[in-house]
Amino acid sequence: MFKYVFIPANDSKPIELREGDKSGGLNDDVLSKTAKRYFFENSDKGARAAALNDATPEQRRALAEQLREEARAAGASSSYASQMAALDDDALIGIMRYGSTHTSETCEITALTVPTPSNQQRAVSMYSADDARARNLSYNRRATELLVACGHNIAAGGEPSPSRASPGAAPPGGMCGDVFVGRCHDDERADVWERVDFTVEDCSPHAGWCEVARRPGGGGGAAGGGGGARSLSGLMNQNSLIASGANAGGGEGGGFREGEADGYTWFQNDEEVELRFPVSVGTKAKYVKINFGTTTLKVVVAGQKLLSGSLGGKVEVDDCTFTIEDANSGTGKELCVTLGKKEGNTWPFVIRDE
Known part of the structure; x- marks a missing residue:
């Protein structure tokens, strides 16, 4: 078993300590399933x-x-x-x-920290409703304070105007609605992923793990000057670059092998990179347009741009392909884009959006 917490948006309600069975591992993670079911049942x-x-x-x-x-x-x-x-x-x-968050069990996962040597390969994630702001859910002060304590700059878009913001309004990037928070031990090199305890005491902004997270390379938002926490792969890339001593423009070493970003997941080994995008069950190959460049990638489905940016290394364009497959989750379809690397190595990042 492992421990995790539930933080209500209502300050008058206490933070709850909960338990889950960790035997399902990453592929059948109880916390992720619990969060998705909770947000589904508490919506329309x-x-x-x-x-x-x-x-x-x-x-x-x-x-x-x-x-x-x-x-x-x-x-x-x-x-x-x-x-x-x-x-x-x-x-x-x-x-x-299937292709809409309005009818499926989904949630938003915010990376408070990603695993690094400085934090003993411990990742802390926050699970919230992916339509929290659209539904005007209440500002979650305690969750937002935890986000800030890990070094994330939630006010990157500017604080709300006092004349327009209602009392208790969420600043840009602040958390809204109820949230779940959990921790895992994630060591890609040792091929280990396991849930570990995250307790009510860990919810304090003054907890020791938050202090570690704020340090450069500590896994939190201090990387790159305290950016937002929405992109898990972006945060992993930032921390890996700092750990390797490389600047934001690139560098070798410290690359991560898999991750999750806004709207897709990715995996890389020394030979190739694979990106997976959820698409509707009716998607056909003729609706997919992909521009493979030596150092760039653009993905468009049914006229909608899913991704466009600079790659973390060079590819052999002739070795780049895409397929439409059944989703790994067992529900719906996925667009699988495979990039053949020109040189056999681990990229310090997969792609930087335009």
Whole structure:
């Protein structure tokens, strides 16, 4: 068993210590499953999913046309709008059911720390509702203070104007809604991933692990000047560069082998890089456009840009491919992009967004 915590957004409610079975490891992580189920049950996602499942043929046609109209009204590119128009009704319903966070069990994972030698390869993550701000959930002061204590600059976009912000309003990057927090031991070289305890005492902004996190290379947001914590792979890249003595522009050594970023997961070994993007069940190869460059990558699906940026090394363009496969989670589809490396080594980072 392992311990983790639940931090209510309501300050009058105490932080709860909970336990879970760690025998499932990374592939069947109890904390991740618990968080996703909690946020699903405390939203209207279930009702939306049921409405899709129970929709009559006429309602399905109306829903599909509504999605097309929303794409046009949102000011999307003409290419994207035309791609949406080309999809049949079943494909569009698939986008709504499987490719949308509005009807599935999902959550946002914020990396408070990533594993580094300085923190004994201990990662601490915060799980929250991925639509917390869209639903105007209450500001979670205690969770935000923990985020700041790890060195993350939540006010990168500027503090709210006093004349416009309501009392207790969340600053840009602050946490909203209830959250779960857990810790794991993650040592890629030793091939170890295991849940370890995170207690109520660890929730104090003055806890020793927070102090370590704020140090350069300590795993927290101090890397790169205290940036936000939304991109797990970005935070891992920052800390690996600091640990290796490289600057933000690159450098060798300290590269991580796998991670998660906004909208995709990635893995690398000495020969190739693999990126996986969740896509709708109706996605076909003709809707996918990928520009493979020697040092750049751009991924577009149905006219929507999923990724564009500079790679952490050079690739052999002829060795770069993509496939559409069943998702590893067992639900939905994934676009799998494979990049063949020009030189056999571990990149210090996978890709930096434009």
